[in-house]
Amino acid sequence: xxxxxxxxxxxxxxxxxxxxxxxxxxxxxxxxxxxxxxxxxxxxxxxxxxxxxxxxxxxxxxxxxxxxxxxxxxxxxxxxxxxxxxxxxxxxxxxxxxxxxxxxxxxxxxxxxxxxxxxxxxxxxxxxxxxxxxxxxxxxxxxxxxxxxxxxxxxxxxxxxxxxxxxxxxxxxxxxxxxxxxxxxxxxxxxxxxxxxxxxxxxxxxxxxxxxxxxxxxxxxxxxxxxxxxxxxxxxxxxxxxxxxxxxxxxxxxxxxxxxxxxxxxxxxxxxxxxxxxxxxxxxxxxxxxxxxxxxxxxxxxxxxxxxxxxxxxxxxxxxxxxxxxxxxxxxxxxxxxxxxxxxxxxxxxxxxxxxxxxxxxxxxxxxxxxxxxxxxxxxxxxxxxxxxxxxxxxxxxxxxxxxxxxxxxxxxxxxxxxxxxxxxxxxxxxxxxxxxxxxxxxxxxxxxxxxxxxxxxxxxxxxxxxxxxxxxxxxxxxxxxxxxxxxxxxxxxxxxxxxxxxxxxxxxxxxxxxxxxxxxxxxxxxxxxxxxxxxxxxxxxxxxxxxxxxxxxxxxxxxxxxxxxxxxxxxxxxxxxxxxxxxxxxxxxxxxxxxxxxxxxxxxxxxxxxxxxxxxxxxxxxxxxxxxxxxxxxxxxxxxxxxxxxxxxxxxxxxxxxxxxxxxxxxxxxxxxxxxxxxxxxxxxxxxxxxxxxxxxxxxxxxxxxxxxxxxxxxxxxxxxxxxxxxxxxxxxxxxxxxxxxxxxxxxxxxxxxxxxxxxxxxxxxxxxxxxxxxxxxxxxxxxxxxxxxxxxxxxxxxxxxxxxxx
Numbered sequence: 042x043x044x045x046x047x048x049x050x051x052x053x054x055x056x057x058x059x060x061x062x063x064x065x066x067x068x069x070x071x072x073x074x075x076x077x078x079x080x081x082x083x084x085x086x087x088x089x090x091x092x093x094x095x096x097x098x099x100x101x102x103x104x105x106x107x108x109x110x111x112x113x114x115x116x117x118x119x120x121x122x123x124x125x126x127x128x129x130x131x132x133x134x135x136x137x138x139x140x141x142x143x144x145x146x147x148x149x150x151x152x153x154x155x156x157x158x159x160x161x162x163x164x165x166x167x168x169x170x171x172x173x174x175x176x177x178x179x180x181x182x183x184x185x186x187x188x189x190x191x192x193x194x195x196x197x198x199x200x201x202x203x204x205x206x207x208x209x210x211x212x213x214x215x216x217x218x219x220x221x222x223x224x225x226x227x228x229x230x231x232x233x234x235x236x237x238x239x240x241x242x243x244x245x246x247x248x249x250x251x252x253x254x255x256x257x258x259x260x261x262x263x264x265x266x267x268x269x270x271x272x273x274x275x276x277x278x279x280x281x282x283x284x285x286x287x288x289x290x291x292x293x294x295x296x297x298x299x300x301x302x303x304x305x306x307x308x309x310x311x312x313x314x315x316x317x318x319x320x321x322x323x324x325x326x327x328x329x330x331x332x333x334x335x336x337x338x339x340x341x342x343x344x345x346x347x348x349x350x351x352x353x354x355x356x357x358x359x360x361x362x363x364x365x366x367x368x369x370x371x372x373x374x375x376x377x378x379x380x381x382x383x384x385x386x387x388x389x390x391x392x393x394x395x396x397x398x399x400x401x402x403x404x405x406x407x408x409x410x411x412x413x414x415x416x417x418x419x420x421x422x423x424x425x426x427x428x429x430x431x432x433x434x435x436x437x438x439x440x441x442x443x444x445x446x447x448x449x450x451x452x453x454x455x456x457x458x459x460x461x462x463x464x465x466x467x468x469x470x471x472x473x474x475x476x477x478x479x480x481x482x483x484x485x486x487x488x489x490x491x492x493x494x495x496x497x498x499x500x501x502x503x504x505x506x507x508x509x510x511x512x513x514x515x516x517x518x519x520x521x522x523x524x525x526x527x528x529x530x531x532x533x534x535x536x537x538x539x540x541x542x543x544x545x546x547x548x549x550x551x552x553x554x555x556x557x558x559x560x561x562x563x564x565x566x567x568x569x570x571x572x573x574x575x576x577x578x579x580x581x582x583x584x585x586x587x588x589x590x591x592x593x594x595x596x597x598x599x600x601x602x603x604x605x606x607x608x609x610x611x612x613x614x615x616x617x618x619x620x621x622x623x624x625x626x627x628x629x630x631x632x633x634x635x636x637x638x639x640x641x642x643x644x645x646x647x648x649x650x651x652x653x654x655x656x657x658x659x660x661x662x663x664x665x666x667x668x669x670x671x672x673x674x675x676x677x678x679x680x681x682x683x684x685x686x687x688x689x690x691x692x693x694x695x696x697x698x699x700x701x702x703x704x705x706x707x708x709x710x711x712x713x714x715x716x717x718x719x720x721x722x723x724x725x726x727x728x729x730x731x732x733x734x735x736x737x738x739x740x741x742x743x744x745x746x747x748x749x750x751x752x753x754x755x756x757x758x759x760x761x762x763x764x765x766x767x768x769x770x771x772x773x774x775x776x777x778x779x780x781x782x783x784x785x786x787x788x789x790x791x792x793x794x795x796x797x798x799x800x801x802x803x804x805x806x807x808x809x810x811x812x813x814x815x816x817x818x819x820x821x822x823x824x825x826x827x828x829x830x831x832x833x834x835x836x837x838x839x840x841x842x843x844x845x846x847x848x849x
């Protein structure tokens with residue numbers, strides 16, 4: 042049956058002219074070598090031009106892998122890497138080349154030879170984590186790097202991020218509206234008034250409701266009726282402290298988005314806002330989506346549109362835990378809640394048949410206090426200062442928040458937020474508060490950081506405190522606290538298999554040793570760097586928190602506080618500062634590796650630089666051990682997923698290989714490669730369409746794209762020459778050297794090699810020496826230009842490197 046399926050695919054996808062470029066290249070090589078352009082000449086040529094071209098054909102994604110890969114394309118990626126290695130036996134692919142170069146090629150013969158070539162010519166793949174050891178790699182919308190965030194691209198990833206959206210949950214209204222003081226009584230009184238008088242606002246439906254449910258007419262009607270309901274409520278003596286108003290601007294972009302985004306309707310915290318106002322996402326409290334067609338109440342239409350708005354609201358409001366919203370399709374309304382697990386919704390109701398429910402919903406949105414709307418009650422305000430309080434070393438400490446430094450742009454996921462802060466009364470004691478939502482099965486980053494700091498790991502952000510956030514005396518989590526125990530298994534569209542991430546969205550991660558024995562719901566707060574771990578810590582052979590195959594996912598709200606802060610490495614004030622910081626971060630990674638930890642998330646936002654002489658933090662350092670693991674761990678965490686920044690992932694990691702420190706070292710290469718293309722000076726970013734695709738394509742396709750960049754020096758040289766910004770053109774020789782160092786055989790590494798640390802650092806140090814010598818040879822009064830393309834390097838744009846985008 043498999044052979045029959047293969048032959049059918051080959052028949053339906055003819056190669057046609059797909060190999061013409063390969064044949065033309067072969068002809069040019071033969072002419073240059075003065076040999077006949079026939080298959081017989083293959084034995085007289087070297088490996089130049091013999092790379093397989095079948096990987097570029099769409100059919101390679103349709104045909105099955107010869108082994109355990111996703112498809113034949115993954116096999117061909119390995120074959121291309123093998124062809125470029127020094128010890129590859131070219132004779133093993135000559136039958137394939139002969140079949141491709143014959144005057145009358147046969148597609149079936151060519152593909153048969155392809156299967157022979159990938160089976161016999163490639164070494165056994167490095168181990169991938171088994172289903173018992175893997176940590177799935179989930180793609181979400183916070184991982185985009187230097188992207189314009191086009192709607193189609195974002196929507197495709199947002200669908201995967203949100204997963205199944207559960208609707209029709211019983212008790213939804215009571216969970217989110219039940220605590221609004223006086224709401225039920227006021228709604229009944231207001232609805233009674235709506236039905237009274239000679240010209241009632243409600244009589245067998247709402248007066249003025251557009252019969253065709255045209256969007257513009259519905260928007261106008263909605264804004265008007267909300268104003269009337271608020272006025273009726275005030276007339277009845279209901280005058281809550283929290284006042285806001287509806288706003289409909291379906292044709293005007295809302296400020297604060299990366300890509301252009303518009304909002305049909307919503308409730309905003311600006312009582313003076315009108316249809317001509319310039320609105321920012323930071324003012325939107327409750328987003329809404331209107332559709333004229335009742336059949337648009339589906340995941341691919343109204344639900345996804347509202348999710349897109351919820352993402353913008355969460356990104357713009359740094360203390361938001363969740364977002365409430367609504368959809369109206371025709372006259373059918375749902376209430377929604379979006380949080381770090383995804384989205385859930387109420388049962389559908391017809392606003393023209395259940396007028397009281399509509400009145401209660403509108404008044405609820407108008408009157409809810411900030412906590413009921415989803416803001417974090419543990420971030421308090423006094424004397425115009427925001428602060429949190431922690432229990433550390435037996436005493437309460439108040440930490441004053443100075444500014445937000447980073448806020449992840451996503452809905453579901455860790456959703457990390459970082460604030461720069463200081464201890465009350467000690468403004469010089471700079472700290473960083475890192476707030477995120479973690480799977481309870483995951484090893485705690487705070488525990489890792491405390492241990493790493495205690496072991497004296499260099500160039501790694503140092504530990505101060507960590508805890509699970511408490512709200513109303515409970516561990517703040519999604520299932521029990523944010524969702525109030527709502528049971529998604531009672532949703533009208535629930536199917537058990539949908540609670541797990543679809544297999545196509547995951548790739549294998551590392552097998553790791555060591556795991557937490559904490560139980561979800563138990564507070565974890567500790568601060569003493571030198572404190573010994575409890576005797577049972579991470580030594581158990583089994584953990585009660587390991588997720589069963591059908592357990593519903595959950596996320597815990599955790600905080601880690603650190604003593605080091607800086608700015609992302611791409612904000613370095615000069616090229617030499619960038620390279621010195623990169624070298625320091627590689628040193629930090631090696632120190633972390635020697636301490637028994639693997640970082641696994643090297644990216645431009647996780648490599649920090651500190652150029653402030655008054656800042657006692659490391660000059661450069663690594664942050665973020667969210668995805669770190671103990672090396673040689675014996676089992677997966679049981680967590681349902683992990684996120685990463687795809688643009689910087691190693692080729693092998695994209696293909697699902699078991700994670701190694703070698704993958705992280707390759708990621709350092711991709712970080713520098715990316716910066717040189719996407720920045721034309723400190724923090725001066727730009728978008729390059731060719732590489733923007735790296736944020737969105739399939740992981741195996743991205744692996745092939747990266748391999749295509751580095752496999753041959755000539756192609757790599759053209760790529761960086763054509764795409765490096767003028768400011769970073771002087772680093773081309775360094776990147777050429779690093780390519781040879783990291784991809785010594787023209788492809789991904791085959792054997793682990795601790796010596797790669799020193800070779801990469803040596804390349805950076807030698808480049809810094811050249812820069813220093815070039816500076817000394819220049820007259821002292823020369824000004825340094827950000828567009829200079831010489832090796833002369835100096836401080837440029839230092840202030841840009843110190844702006845509010847600092848991050849831990």
